[in-house]
Structures are given as structure tokens and as C-alpha cells.
Amino acid sequence: MKFSNNDKIDEIEKQLEELEDKALKINAQSEEVIKVKQKSKVTLTEARPGIGNTTNFNSSGPKKCIGCGKELQTEDDKLPGFSLNIEKQDLCLRCFKIKYYNKLVEQEINDQDFIKIIDDINKTDEKIRYYYVVDIFDLPGSRLTWLEQLISKKEVVILVNKIDLFPKAVKKTKIFNYVKKFFEDSPINGSKIILTSSIKQDYVFALVNELKSVQYDQYIVGISNAGKSSLINACLKANQQIPSIVTSKYVNTTLDKIKINFTEKNFVYDTPGLVKHNHIAIATAPSYWDFFFFQKEIKQVTYQLNQGQSIFYGGLAWFTFENGQAFNEKNGKETKTNFHFYINKQLPLHRTKAINAQRYFKKNRHNLSPRLLDKDCEFETLVFNYTNERKVDIHISGLGWINFKSYPDMKLSITVPKTEYGIKVTELDALI
The missing domain is CATH 3.40.50.300 (P-loop containing nucleotide triphosphate hydrolases)
Structure with a gap:
């Protein structure tokens, strides 16, 4: 009770x-x-x-596209609002292609x-x-x-x-x-x-x-x-x-x-x-954007990791449990740590040793999906050190978040592609 x-x-x-x-x-x-x-x-x-x-x-001004809101025009097909026939059409050519051809x-x-x-x-x-x-x-x-x-x-x-x-x-x-x-x-x-x-x-x-x-x-x-x-x-x-x-x-x-x-x-x-600007999609081709903008329930994938192991998000970024192996005081043995990944159901995850992470990426980057637009893209690594026990979420914009319980001397890292504005990686208190 x-x-x-x-x-x-x-x-x-x-x-x-x-x-x-x-x-x-x-x-x-x-x-x-x-x-x-x-x-x-x-x-x-x-x-x-x-x-x-x-x-x-009841508008006295120029006719506008009902799909994107831009004023319709017939002069330049490179500019917003271009239409083949303003009188007969309510959608500009751009919106028509997006809506009916996903182009x-x-x-x-x-x-x-x-x-x-x-x-x-x-x-x-x-x-x-x-x-x-x-x-x-x-x-x-x-x-x-x-x-x-x-x-x-x-x-x-x-x-x-x-x-x-x-x-x-x-x-x-x-x-x-x-x-x-x-x-x-x-x-x-x-x-x-x-x-x-x-x-x-x-x-x-x-x-x-x-x-x-x-x-x-x-x-x-x-x-x-x-x-x-x-x-x-x-x-x-x-x-x-x-x-x-x-x-x-x-x-x-x-x-x-x-x-x-x-x-x-x-x-x-x-x-x-x-x-x-800080979203992972910026670093990929539009053909991969279904991995980031979707309408299906979030998938939870749990990994029990030892220090020195990494989890790859397709060919985009990776998470590493750097060090701070957990210890079971009851039996005096080292124990694995649970990390819960909340992701798009379509997004593949892959585990490898941290020491092999760079080599794994270079070897497989052309075969992994989704992958980066720039094949020679540089990366940056963000490090997270913990000194106490609490429930934490680390969000990677576009990829979801990682949920875990921290403890003293735990060290984690997130490696993401370098972009003009940077990929947003945020640490918050756990929601789930």
C-alpha cells in the first residue's frame, strides 16, 4: 500500500x-x-x-493563388504566382505541381x-x-x-x-x-x-x-x-x-x-x-524529407549499451555512449545502460563500436539511407557530461529524441553534419 x-x-x-x-x-x-x-x-x-x-x-485587387497566397501572374514562370490562365485557374502552376504531382x-x-x-x-x-x-x-x-x-x-x-x-x-x-x-x-x-x-x-x-x-x-x-x-x-x-x-x-x-x-x-x-535553418533536413535532399516530416505515431527503439558504442541515424548523424559504465552494486558487476530512441518509424538505426564510427560512415555513406546531400560534409560533435541522476531527453531537430537516466561520470556525444546555421541539439528534462 x-x-x-x-x-x-x-x-x-x-x-x-x-x-x-x-x-x-x-x-x-x-x-x-x-x-x-x-x-x-x-x-x-x-x-x-x-x-x-x-x-x-469580393476582392477589388489582383487575383491570388488559393494554395500559397501569392498574386497570380503570367509573365515569368520563374517567379511566384505564375499561372497559365488567371481567369480560369485558382492555383498557380507551382502549387498545382506540388499538390497533384508532389513536385x-x-x-x-x-x-x-x-x-x-x-x-x-x-x-x-x-x-x-x-x-x-x-x-x-x-x-x-x-x-x-x-x-x-x-x-x-x-x-x-x-x-x-x-x-x-x-x-x-x-x-x-x-x-x-x-x-x-x-x-x-x-x-x-x-x-x-x-x-x-x-x-x-x-x-x-x-x-x-x-x-x-x-x-x-x-x-x-x-x-x-x-x-x-x-x-x-x-x-x-x-x-x-x-x-x-x-x-x-x-x-x-x-x-x-x-x-x-x-x-x-x-x-x-x-x-x-x-x-x-537548424533542422537536419537542410543537410539532405528533398527526396529524403519523408523521414523527417511524417504523420505516423512515434516509434520507440531501446538499446542497452556499454560505453564505447554508437548508434547511427541512417547516414546522417550518430549518438555515442562515450564512457561512464554503469555498475550494479548488488552483484558487483558492470551493467548496460538503457537508451530509448523516439524516432520516425521509417528511420533505420544501426549499432557499431564508437572506435569504428568514422570508418563505418566513410565506408557506407553512399549506401546508407537517408544520407547527406554533401558527400564531403564535415561534422561537429556536441558532448554532454553528467554529475547526478535524473531523467533526460536529448533532442536532435528532425530526428526525434533520446531518453535515458543519467548518473555521475556519464559522458555522451551527438555527432551531426556541419551546416550554415548548425543542427539544433537540445537537452531537456524527460517528458516520457
Whole structure:
């Protein structure tokens, strides 16, 4: 029998989780799901005018692409917004290729262009709300502190996306409290937090009702591939409208603001996603990006390691248990240490001796998948030393995280490719 307050805390968390699930189900049952299909590949016609993607509805200005938000033009096929026929088409050629052929057409929006968009929005004296979308799978990598500073001038709601990727055993209240603590040092600390997903209908309906409850302008912001456009498309579909915004595994699919109406008086804007400069995908070819941006539940792989062993992430990076062999005081023998890798199910892991790591990579780098774009890429190693016992997560942006229990004299390292901005590797308290 336990005599601890932890039992009461667990019981309260369980009750809160049951209430949250009940609320989500009520939201899901509030409206019947109706499948809505876009009849034409190049044009969009909603059943009710003024509802849905209203980028060009009652607009006196130039026509814009409903997929990326750029102004349509027929003069230069190398510039954003190029269209073969502006009058008959609602998608620019780039969005058409991405949506229907999964073909990458590189066109980027830089940070300064985005800052101008936010500055223009912030100039208004009217009340507005930002939805700041972060990726629960890459929480440290999907944060932008300078963006948080900009949007803190207005009302902010933090949308923790892709919650469906987490193992079902992890309590929602634990994730909520973890995210709340994660943003303690941020200027948007104290903002409302919503756990969401574009896949699970209960979460989608809850988000739709939240968006429809606000009668002033709302803006969806965040880093590229955090799932902003996918969330809006899921909400459009749940609201019996056409999911018209172009989404893909590529960065910068959305290039300008896209206006969405869930009701006649309700305005929501999708905004461009910012490039993840510190993400591992930057060092690979776009053909491998399915390994980093995905829609399946996280896989846990556990290795029991001795010091001097390494784990490779395909042909991209590797983790090394440098030294600090654990010791079993009961039998007086050395023991292996458990390391739990939370990764994309498609990503292959391989164990080798640390002394052979460099040789293994050089020998197999052309055969490993996924692999780096630059065959002569240089690497940098980040070292982590521990002096006490605690549960730790080490996040590698794009590759997931490693969970373990540290102890005195443990030494670990992460080796990643050198890039212009560096691959983000972050140490946090353990979530799971």
C-alpha cells in the first residue's frame, strides 16, 4: 500500500484527462461530418459564397493563388504566382505541381519578408489573435524566440500540433504541463495552450469551435512543416468546406497570407512558414524529407549499451555512449545502460563500436539511407557530461529524441553534419 500524495495527483490527472476527452467528444458530435470534394483541379467553388477560402472573394485587387497566397501572374514562370490562365485557374502552376504531382518548385520567403508581414499586422490598433503552432515531435526545433517576441504584442494561443504522434500511454495533462514549463522563459509565457492534431477528428472539431468562437482577426503562424496549413485544411473539411490550401513535405509551401472564413464574420489567415535553418533536413535532399516530416505515431527503439558504442541515424548523424559504465552494486558487476530512441518509424538505426564510427560512415555513406546531400560534409560533435541522476531527453531537430537516466561520470556525444546555421541539439528534462 502506498502512503503518498502522488496517488491523489495521479487520480486528479486521470479525472482531468477524462473531462478533456469528454469535451472533445462533445465537440466532435456537435456537427455531422460531411465529405467535401473539390470538383476541379484548378478551380474552387464553395457551396456557400463567402465561406471557406475567401482569398479572392469580393476582392477589388489582383487575383491570388488559393494554395500559397501569392498574386497570380503570367509573365515569368520563374517567379511566384505564375499561372497559365488567371481567369480560369485558382492555383498557380507551382502549387498545382506540388499538390497533384508532389513536385518541388523551390521558392522561398526569407525571415525579413515574414517580419514585414507580422509588423504590418501588429500596426493595427484592433484586437487580433495569433495561433503559434509548434511541433510536439520537434518542440525545441519548432520554436523561434524572435517570432515569440513579435507576436507577444498581441493575444497568443499556443497550438501544440501532431499530438497524435505521441504514444497513447502518455497522459495529455503531462504533455500540457511539460509544454507550459517549456515556455516559462518566453515572452508568450502564460498564453492559452491547446493540444491539437490534423488527423484526429476530436481534436479538429475542438479547434474549429475555438476558431469560430472568435469574432476578430486570427493569424496562424509558426515554422515551416509545423502543420499550420494541414490544420486549417482539416478544419475546413470538418466545417463542410473544401480543404484548398496546398500542403507538402517541402518548406515554404505557403508564400503569403491566405484568408479563410469559417463563418461570414470570422476571419482566419494562414501565413508563410519560416525555414527550419537548424533542422537536419537542410543537410539532405528533398527526396529524403519523408523521414523527417511524417504523420505516423512515434516509434520507440531501446538499446542497452556499454560505453564505447554508437548508434547511427541512417547516414546522417550518430549518438555515442562515450564512457561512464554503469555498475550494479548488488552483484558487483558492470551493467548496460538503457537508451530509448523516439524516432520516425521509417528511420533505420544501426549499432557499431564508437572506435569504428568514422570508418563505418566513410565506408557506407553512399549506401546508407537517408544520407547527406554533401558527400564531403564535415561534422561537429556536441558532448554532454553528467554529475547526478535524473531523467533526460536529448533532442536532435528532425530526428526525434533520446531518453535515458543519467548518473555521475556519464559522458555522451551527438555527432551531426556541419551546416550554415548548425543542427539544433537540445537537452531537456524527460517528458516520457
